[in-house]
Amino acid sequence: MVRSVRRPLTLLAAVAVLSACAVSTTGGSTASGGGMMGGSGAATAQTGGGMMGSRGYPTSSCSVPTTLATPVVTVLASDMGMMARSDATAPLGARMTLTASPTTVGSGQVTLVLQNQGWRVHELVVLPLAAGQAIGSRASGADGKVDETASLGEASNDCADGSGDGVASGSAGWVTLTLAPGRYELVCNLQNHYADGMRVELDVNA
Numbered sequence: 001m002v003r004s005v006r007r008p009l010t011l012l013a014a015v016a017v018l019s020a021c022a023v024s025t026t027g028g029s030t031a032s033g034g035g036m037m038g039g040s041g042a043a044t045a046q047t048g049g050g051m052m053g054s055r056g057y058p059t060s061s062c063s064v065p066t067t068l069a070t071p072v073v074t075v076l077a078s079d080m081g082m083m084a085r086s087d088a089t090a091p092l093g094a095r096m097t098l099t100a101s102p103t104t105v106g107s108g109q110v111t112l113v114l115q116n117q118g119w120r121v122h123e124l125v126v127l128p129l130a131a132g133q134a135i136g137s138r139a140s141g142a143d144g145k146v147d148e149t150a151s152l153g154e155a156s157n158d159c160a161d162g163s164g165d166g167v168a169s170g171s172a173g174w175v176t177l178t179l180a181p182g183r184y185e186l187v188c189n190l191q192n193h194y195a196d197g198m199r200v201e202l203d204v205n206a
Contacts, residue, residue, distance in 0.1 A: 060115070062159035062171040068111040069176045073202060075100045075155075075186055077167075079118035088121040088166055088190035092144075098124075098188055098198040107181045107204050113174040114155045114167055121166035122188045122198070123156035124173070129183040135201045144191035152184070153177045166190065181206040 080095040090096065096118070114124040125148050129135065138146040155173040157164030167173040181204050188198035 060170055060172070061168075064113055064115075064172050064174060068113070068174060069109045070111065071102070071105045072111045072113055073100055073102060073105060075112055075114045075124055075200070077114060077116045077118050077122040077124075077188060077198065079120050079122075079196075085120050085169065088193070090120060090190070090192045090196060092192050092195060094192070094196045096188075096193055096196040096198045098186060098200045100186060100200045100202055103201065104203045104205060105179075107179060107206055109176060110179050110204070111174060111176045112155055112186070113172060115172050116167045116169055119169050121168055121190065122193065123154060123166050123190060124175070125154040125156075125187050125189045126152045126175075126177060126179075126202075127185045127187060128152065129185050129201070133183075135185050135199050136197075138185075138187075138194065140192070140195050144193075144195065145189050146187065146194050148187075148189050152179070179204045 076097075076099045078097050078099075079090070112124060112126065114122065116122045127138075127146075127148060128150055140146055153175050154163050155161075155175040156166050157173050158166065158168050159171050160173065162175055164173070184202045184204065186200050186202055187194050
């Protein structure tokens, strides 16, 4: 008789424990908004956190003027970061890219717009390429940067024209230059960014 009473009680206790665990798990997930991919949409929208922010790229926070001189070359900077950073620190071997569209323009005034779709701070520096020189062939110094004394200009001012301290994650910068016919290398020259792949060729025809 005692055994028959204990068995139902044991089953009831087990059901109660499982129910408590289910409630705890649901509540904890809702409150924390955590998880590998950044949790709920509301938390991600506020913090931009998570492995890819659940948006894939940072949301743009800068409106580029529509009155810029044409042609306009759009340069996209991207990197495999975890979340928005206020610095440009990058180790050697980090996955970074710089792409341009179009990659061929006519000589004269050209506007370059850097759109930072990465999680780190980036910039755009325009360097001439000598005849036969391949992109990516510049040597980086001890500071992780290439020689930019021959620079023709740069877009490194956050949500503004010209040079500055770098374009923040999700923002943009632009510069209008007069370019002669030739080949140019567009680079991000922050520490290790060039060596990590942030360079692209721009060809200017007569």
